[in-house]
Amino acid sequence: MWQPATERLQVTYLGKVPTTGMQFLSGCTEKPVIELWKKHTLAREDIFPANALLEIRPFQVWLHHLDHKGEATVHMDTFQVARIAYCTADHNVSPNIFAWVYREINDDLSYQMDCHAVECESKLEAKKLAHAMMEAFKKTFHSMKSDGRIHRDSSSEEVSQEMESDDG
Numbered sequence: 001m002w003q004p005a006t007e008r009l010q011v012t013y014l015g016k017v018p019t020t021g022m023q024f025l026s027g028c029t030e031k032p033v034i035e036l037w038k039k040h041t042l043a044r045e046d047i048f049p050a051n052a053l054l055e056i057r058p059f060q061v062w063l064h065h066l067d068h069k070g071e072a073t074v075h076m077d078t079f080q081v082a083r084i085a086y087c088t089a090d091h092n093v094s095p096n097i098f099a100w101v102y103r104e105i106n107d108d109l110s111y112q113m114d115c116h117a118v119e120c121e122s123k124l125e126a127k128k129l130a131h132a133m134m135e136a137f138k139k140t141f142h143s144m145k146s147d148g149r150i151h152r153d154s155s156s157e158e159v160s161q162e163m164e165s166d167d168g
Contacts, residue, residue, distance in 0.1 A: 007132030011118035023074035024086035032115035089126035
């Protein structure tokens with residue numbers, strides 16, 4: 001079933017770096033974002049060279065890569081919202097950065113946690129992405145709960161309450 005995009009913005013994809021730990025709390029993306037930001041600012045030529053289109057949908061996030069003319073290429077990364085452990089638009093290095101921690105499953109079925117980051121044109125756009133992701137989390141969580149993939153217990157109630165009270 002086709003669902004319209006929740007939020008779709010041109011961004012500069014800063015890349016991804018592996019991250020460690022199992023608890024993803026406020027500030028957990030700061031170190032990876034600083035690393036990505038440093039790499040980006042060393043190679044940067046333009047102020048805001050958008051190289052991607054980030055589209056947050058109800059159950060997936062699409063990262064369309066753009067060519068040097070700003071047109072979408074065939075290459076697109078897809079992230080399942082259910083595998084996103086954390087996201088934020090609150091970074092000391094730049095308020096225009098939106099980042100998320102994604103659980104990537106390897107061929108041998110092991111997994112790694114990667115922090116992905118994009119630079120938006122403004123702090124407001126970064127916050128819009130964070131709020132769109134919160135809505136996508138809610139839809140995914142409620143769908144998984146109604147499908148029976150998440151069973152009601154104290155931990156899922158806490159997650160639900162956190163989602164409803166988080167302001168991005």
